[in-house]
Amino acid sequence: MERKRTVTDDVNGETAPKVKKGKHKTKSANTQKSLSVSLNKCYTEDENVKNFESSYQAGKACDAGGLQLCHEPFTHGILPTFIEDEEFLESLQEELLDLTFTEKNNDLYKFYQSREDLKVVQTPHISALRDLIYVKFKEWLETVTHIPLNNTVDMSCAKYEFTDTLLCHDDELEGRRIAFIYYLVPPSWSDEDGGALDLFAVNENGQPAGVVKSVVPVRNNFLFFEVTPLSFHQVAEVLSEDKTRLSVSGWFHGPSIIRPAPFEEPHPQLVQAVSIEEDVFFDWINPTYLDMLSQADIRERFEEESQIELQNFLQNSKYEQLKDALQKCDSWTPKGPANKRCYSLLDNSPEIVVECRRVLQSDAMFLVLSNLTGLKLHDLAPESDTDESDEDTAGTNGTKGEPCCCTQVRRWKHGSYTLVHDNEIEGDREFALDVLLYIGCEGWEPDQGGITSYIARGEDEELLSVSPSENSLALVYRGQDTLHFVKHLNVRSRKLPKREYYDICCTYYE
Incomplete structure (x- = not known):
């Protein structure tokens, strides 16, 4: 049986915070008013939400209102210009890069991850992004996907630098329903810099058969996909020696889905000793x-x-x-x-x-x-x-x-x-x-x-x-x-x- 490999180290599911109406204080070096940030309005307009929802439920591709929805090799969506406020993005990036990072290095991956789960970080721009993702965007996802999500959301920050990678896996873990990645790479990032999200097709045994789509990171793009037995993907090796692939990623949780029994491949053929001159x-x-x-x-x-x-x-x-x-x-x-x-x-x-x-x-x-x-x-x-x-x-x-x-x-x-x-x-x-x-x-x-x-x-x-x-x-x-x-x-x-x-x-x- 395959040993289940998932990216779970130091990123545990947590209950999303309750957001009260009105202003509240956040803890930082100096007490200050909390910030708020909104999802790009093109994704929340009623007509666009209905189009996204109908396309998602019908299994059809959609490229309207900015959102790109595709169902091959598995269902995923890309929201360009996720946040319209460029000043907010610059300050958010500064706060993220000011976090303490730990190198994560084993058979599956090599990259740097924020030591703290972002749910406990109280800097204003990270808090605002967390509130947006945990509340408003979660509601948007539930409307579009019809997947009932609970209040457990994982979220951390990752830095991929030269030669860093995350090899092929499916993100499968009890309760994970939708994975997400929010990119804060430099505006000049290109496919020559590596770090693409590679999506795999599967063979008749439900095993990854090859990369059929590569999504190059773009600053301020938000990508999400359903976690299923088909959702094999990888972060391709970063090839740039001077750029950092900075992102915020995690999972929304919901009811578990039925999964097939793990595929068991045959062992190599054994032979006994042979005679030789x-x-x-x-x-x-x-x-x-x-x-x-x-x-x-x-x-x-x-x-x-x-x-x-x-x-x-x-x-x-x-x-x-x-x-x-x-x-x-x-x-x-x-x-x-x-x-x-x-x-x-x-x-x-x-x-x-x-x-x-x-x-x-x-x-x-x-x-x-x-x-x-x-x-x-x-x-x-x-x-x-x-x-x-x-x-x-x-x-x-x-x-x-x-x-x-x-x-x-x-x-x-x-x-x-x-x-x-x-x-x-x-x-x-x-x-x-x-x-x-x-x-x-x-x-x-x-x-x-x-x-x-x-x-x-x-x-x-x-x-x-x-x-x-x-x-x-x-x-x-x-x-x-x-x-x-x-x-x-x-x-x-x-x-x-x-x-x-x-x-x-x-x-x-x-």
């Missing part, structure tokens, strides 16, 4: 890692830390042939869905790549990995401390506890990533050995992304990380409560010599 195996593996004393030293370190990185793992001649073949290969298939991953898999592998995979899946490799880790991956390996009964380790591949593995040859470039999800370990197996062989990543730097990060289930704090390193083999032993993801490769990764690199990702089971 001894001389072929020795042609590939650095002799250092075949030496018994070296293996014993590596095993001791691995058993202490459950992870290790082995540099120059392949013989140099074979490694160069493998790298050259991958760099010349043009047979790659994008791998999704985008709410779980985005990279490319190799099709029609060249012979040298086929041979490398056979080495990694070979009986000899299972034995070497057993010697390097202390795991029971081969009949000749000693019993490991983690061995359990056949009943406890029975897998779903037709064999009870038989050592097996799966392998993928992956290409990574700008825009690639993986997200955390629950079904990362096969069937009933409790533990797995991740093995990553990196190829062609010379010139890689940490600020480019691409780090494989391991976290505990339900937590964002990193337990350990694996960085791409030329001709290195990374080994990580993990249980079902340890999840992992590959951090989004940002625009800086275009500086790589080939603008891409590769890995052969293997998972072994005892």
